Amino acid sequence: MIIPSPSTDTKPYWQAAAQGALMLRYCEACATWRHPRHTHCTCGNPLTWRQSSGKGALLSFTVVHYGLNPELAEQVPYTITLTRCAEGPQILTAMPGDHKTLRCGMAMTVSFDRVTPTVTLPRFQPAPA
Numbered sequence: 322m323i324i325p326s327p328s329t330d331t332k333p334y335w336q337a338a339a340q341g342a343l344m345l346r347y348c349e350a351c352a353t354w355r356h357p358r359h360t361h362c363t364c365g366n367p368l369t370w371r372q373s374s375g376k377g378a379l380l381s382f383t384v385v386h387y388g389l390n391p392e393l394a395e396q397v398p399y400t401i402t403l404t405r406c407a408e409g410p411q412i413l414t415a416m417p418g419d420h421k422t423l424r425c426g427m428a429m430t431v432s433f434d435r436v437t438p439t440v441t442l443p444r445f446q447p448a449p450a
């Protein structure tokens with residue numbers, strides 16, 4: 322498994338995930354939500370952190386059946402999803418298994434997977450009906 326290494330810039334994101342909250346970036350100057358990896362908006366303004374609703378819609382997905390990366394080989398099959406958060410930013414996450422019931426446009430909701438004592442991964446999955 323590949324475990325992310327929180328940096329000074331992303332530490333609030335990982336701390337919030339450990340508490341069960343998905344954080345996104347927000348530009349106060351142009352009232353626009355941004356992806357969490359960005360520190361500055363396209364308008365040049367520094368971004369702040371805001372809590373996402375954790376809801377979104379599935380834009381795309383792919384099921385990985387062959388582990389080209391040795392660190393992921395034991396996890397196949399797994400599904401990589403691209404979810405557009407209700408606030409706008411698009412987030413890639415992965416979930417174990419081959420999810421044959423996924424459909425683009427379906428409602429998604431975030432869940433949190435504590436993969437190490439210090440890292441909790443947000444993962445989007447189909448919202449309960």
Ligand SMILES: [Zn+2]
Pocket residue numbers: 348349350351352353362363364365366
């Ligand atoms: Zn801006």
